[in-house]
Amino acid sequence: MAAAPEPPRFDEVRAEKLTRVFGATRALASVSLTFRGGEVTSVEGGNGAGKSTLLNVLSTLLRPSAGEVYYGDLTLSQDRVLLRSCIGLVGHEAMVYPDLTARESLAFMASLHDRGDVDLDAALNAVGLKEIADRPARTYSRGQMQRLALARAELHDPSLLLFDEPTTGLDAAATRRLEGAVEAARAKGRVVVLVTHDHEFARRVATVRVTMERGRVREVLRGG
Secondary structure: OOOOOOOOOOOEEEEEEEEEEEOOEEEEEEEEEEEEOOOEEEEEOOOOOOHHHHHHHHOOOOOOOEEEEEEOOEEOOOOHHHHHOOEEEEOOOOOOOOOOEHHHHHHHHHHHOOOOOOOHHHHHHHOOOHHHOOOEHHHOOHHHHHHHHHHHHHOOOOOEEEEEOOOOOOOHHHHHHHHHHHHHHHHOOOEEEEEOOOHHHHHHHOOEEEEEEOOEEEEEEEOO
C-alpha cells in the first residue's frame, strides 16, 4: 500500500478574538493567544475559566461564536477533516475501544488516517506498551491507558498536540513518564498545549503559562 500524503505542517497556531457563548454564559470572551512550535503552553485557571472550551475550539470539536483560529496558513473555518489530520488530542478518555488490544487500536486508527506506513511496533515501544500490546485495553491501568491515548494521538504525526487534564488519576511514576512525553513532543517542534489544574506539573513542563479567568486571558508568563 502506498504511503498516504503527509498532512499539512505548521509551526504556529493563532487564536484571534475567540468568543464562545452557551445561552447566557460567555465561556470565552475575545481570547487572543499565539502557540508556537517547540513550546509547551499550559492553560490554567479555576472551574469556569474557559480552559476546556478553548481546548475544544483548538481541537475543532467546538465552533466559536466569533473569532478565528489560524493553523499556519489554514483556518478553523476551512475543511475540518484536513485540520484534524494535523491535530492530536489526549483527553479525559483514551478514545479507544476497550475490547481491542493496543495493537489493534493503533492499527484501526492508522487505517482511519490512511497511514498504512505506520510502524506499530515502534509506536508501541515509544510509549512503553510493546510488551503488553496484545492485551485488551480494558485490562490496562489508568497510566497505561493514557500511554495508549498518547500513541493514538501521535500516530499521524500531528503538528498540534493537545492535552486535557493529563495528570488526572496518575501516580508519580506515570506523571514522570508523561513529563518525558511532553518534552519529547516539544523537542520534535510540535505545538503543545495542555489544560491543567496541576500547577506543579505545569511549572515543570511548560515554557509558557497562560492563566484564564471568566473566559478571558488574565496573564501570560514566558520562560517557565
